[in-house]
């Protein structure tokens with residue numbers, strides 16, 4: 213099905229309907245003028261070439277209109293976030309009143325926990341993965357402490373079995389089954405940043421809902437990578453950032469999903485601000501908060517237009533390419549990388565990401581014992597931009613939008629060459 217040679221990789225590229233999208237991005241180049249092999253789209257996505265134009269448009273409109281740009285700009289600033297909603301909703305598989313671009317990820321996670329972590333004496337625990345992204349753990353433990361609980365007792369951490377790296381789905385369901393009566397919130401990274409494991413949100417949610425828990429997922433590594441299908445998964449909320457697979461620039465605004473079953477519930481506590489207020493009367497500046505229907509009610513401030521312009525430059529490309537098409541390519545591209553790595557694997561190298569495509573996105577995490585950092589440094593010298601995680605993991609993420617089969621072939625060839633040098 214695959215072949216370990218450059219001709220095969222190039223033929224795959226020729227047959228790839230999505231190959232033209234690579235040209236829409238700036239690929240970083242080395243000092244010798246050659247392109248880097250960029251495998252870090254899971255950390256910071258590349259810049260769309262059109263991004264500058266989108267930003268310039270807003271700078272021009274600000275220059276020419278001043279405050280009147282709120283209404284007169286080409287894309288008026290007043291409703292600007294709405295221009296992103298439909299395309300973003302498609303990327304994450306949601307209805308448009310379930311999705312809004314606002315704030316940044318950890319901020320949104322806190323705002324969501326204000327609303328969806330509502331502990332009672334009997335039910336006050338939060339379930340999270342043991343190796344969750346640090347910020348998520350800080351957010352969860354500080355929420356617990358804020359409510360007067362000790363994370364040592366109230367944070368349940370899902371751990372992989374001994375000598376395994378990934379969580380078993382059955383173990384997650386078992387924990388929820390056994391401890392669900394005490395769990396107020398299940399909050400899991402839907403694609404684990406470290407192992408690349410992608411969880412089945414639907415069955416976890418079903419089980420958690422049966423036990424009366426609320427469910428949120430951090431989709432930082434899922435958005436723009438896998439087909440999230442948020443609405444049908446039934447989860448209560450999700451948060452994600454836009455600077456990883458969504459290519460919207462460092463620190464750019466995040467996205468937030470609240471399921472429509474909560475769209476009109478006024479009994480949910482919420483931190484409120486003027487941007488969440490009914491748009492018709494927002495400027496009346498009166499007392500009394502009238503929430504917008506849906507997730508927009510959680511908005512606090514008028515958002516930074518320049519960040520949203522960058523998001524628009526990228527999300528427009530996703531709308532064109534289609535997340536289902538991207539996912540299809542990603543499955544094949546990642547499997548090709550796995551095939552090539554399996555050809556060179558020896559006792560020093562292990563792929564800790566699940567081999568089942570249903571349980572992973574674009575990322576493969578390579579565990580390389582003792583010589584991991586050495587290999588990472590050597591492949592970096594050869595032009596590979598990957599990601600090093602202590603103590604011994606190199607994460608590589610061939611993205612469907614701008615990585616080619618040739619990139620993947622070259623990456624594996626470089627790893628092979630450098631491993632041989634060390635032996």
Ligand SMILES: *Cc1c(COP(=O)(O)O)cnc(C)c1O
Nearest residue numbers: 316317318345347401405432453
């Ligand atoms: C990238 C990432 C973050 C980063 O949070 P910010 O608030 O955007 O800095 C948090 N959680 C996860 C799971 C991530 O992958």
